[in-house]
Amino acid sequence: MNISLRRDDLDQLNIAIHRKEISVLVTNRKLLDAAREGGYAVGAFNINNMEFIQAITETAAEHRSPVIIAVSEGALKYAGFENLFSMVEIAAGMENAEFAIHLDHGRDMEVIEHCIDNGFTSVMIDGSHLPFDENIEITREVVEKASPKGVSVEGELGKLAGGEDNISVSEQEARFTNPDEAAEFVERTGVDALAVAIGTSHGAYKFKGEPQLAMDILEEIASKVSIPLVLHGASGVNPDHVKLANQHGADIGDARGVPDDAIRAAVKRGICKVNIDTDMRIAFTAFMRKKLAESPDLFDPRKYLGAGRDGVREVVRTKIELFGSAGKTG
Numbered sequence: 001m002n003i004s005l006r007r008d009d010l011d012q013l014n015i016a017i018h019r020k021e022i023s024v025l026v027t028n029r030k031l032l033d034a035a036r037e038g039g040y041a042v043g044a045f046n047i048n049n050m051e052f053i054q055a056i057t058e059t060a061a062e063h064r065s066p067v068i069i070a071v072s073e074g075a076l077k078y079a080g081f082e083n084l085f086s087m088v089e090i091a092a093g094m095e096n097a098e099f100a101i102h103l104d105h106g107r108d109m110e111v112i113e114h115c116i117d118n119g120f121t122s123v124m125i126d127g128s129h130l131p132f133d134e135n136i137e138i139t140r141e142v143v144e145k146a147s148p149k150g151v152s153v154e155g156e157l158g159k160l161a162g163g164e165d166n167i168s169v170s171e172q173e174a175r176f177t178n179p180d181e182a183a184e185f186v187e188r189t190g191v192d193a194l195a196v197a198i199g200t201s202h203g204a205y206k207f208k209g210e211p212q213l214a215m216d217i218l219e220e221i222a223s224k225v226s227i228p229l230v231l232h233g234a235s236g237v238n239p240d241h242v243k244l245a246n247q248h249g250a251d252i253g254d255a256r257g258v259p260d261d262a263i264r265a266a267v268k269r270g271i272c273k274v275n276i277d278t279d280m281r282i283a284f285t286a287f288m289r290k291k292l293a294e295s296p297d298l299f300d301p302r303k304y305l306g307a308g309r310d311g312v313r314e315v316v317r318t319k320i321e322l323f324g325s326a327g328k329t330g
């Protein structure tokens with residue numbers, strides 16, 4: 001694209017961008033509607049620092065893939081809002097870039113409002129721990145704050161597994177998203193996307209036995225809900241990366257993630273946003289440990305952080321292929 005602007009126009013444009021009146025970042029809703037229409041999913045990748053931002057955004061641009069940059073409340077606390085936001089915003093100016101910046105698992109209303117008012121293009125309100133009506137109430141409140149500013153909202157219904165051992169199958173099923181409740185939740189809240197619980201969990205230890213997701217429940221939800229659906233806890237936990245980390249001093253036990261086939265099946269059934277954090281954490285750690293172990297004399301952080309960054313690039317590239325989002329940047 002070749003556009004020529006007068007100096008005055010350029011100054012106005014810069015002022016508007018600085019005031020966050022114009023954004024080069026896009027909303028989740030835009031990316032997810034296109035994904036739903038096109039039968040693919042967009043990856044939501046968590047960031048905490050510069051290396052992750054570079055690995056995700058550069059790999060996405062290289063493959064002309066839209067991506068969602070996910071920022072948790074913990075990430076904001078660790079790195080600072082302005083530091084993370086400005087790095088993502090600069091990256092979004094790259095050629096072939098189509099990125100959304102999204103608050104992941106928002107629970108603190110002050111943080112949610114700060115993100116809505118300061119350039120985030122999407123926020124998640126995670127009321128999944130609340131009773132149904134309270135979850136609807138708080139989610140509706142966030143939609144009312146976000147919608148006038150053109151910010152997308154993701155809600156969550158049902159509880160992701162994990163955290164507790166020895167829970168019975170019926171207890172487990174009770175935590176899955178109820179399809180009728182999902183339809184009512186979407187209708188009463190006006191959310192743009194809905195995170196569902198169908199058997200995944202956060203972290204590296206997702207399944208004790210054979211991995212199983214409730215595809216029948218997902219199908220039923222998709223038949224009753226006409227907005228994009230979201231899969232949290234979707235990391236695959238690559239055994240090669242776990243092995244590499246363990247070979248170089250880590251002690252990651254019996255880690256098990258969601259198989260690629262299950263992700264493909266879920267995308268076919270209406271999942272449009274797939275959340276990945278653990279896979280990048282493991283790859284970053286494995287590649288960095290290898291670098292440090294191979295070069296005990298090394299103390300230049302750029303060398304080992306750069307190696308970790310290469311690990312994250314590898315994960316993002318394989319996920320973009322898996323989700324079918326390569327070449328979809330508009």
Ligand code: G3H
Binds near residue numbers: 105
């Ligand atoms: O689902 C949560 C993400 O993995 C972010 O984790 O809260 O430790 O940043 P965090």
Ligand code: 13P
Binds near residue numbers: 232276
């Ligand atoms: P994983 O722990 O499976 O990567 O899930 C990440 C996630 O759901 C972030 O919201």
Ligand code: ZN
Binds near residue numbers: 105202232233275
């Ligand atoms: Zn999550």
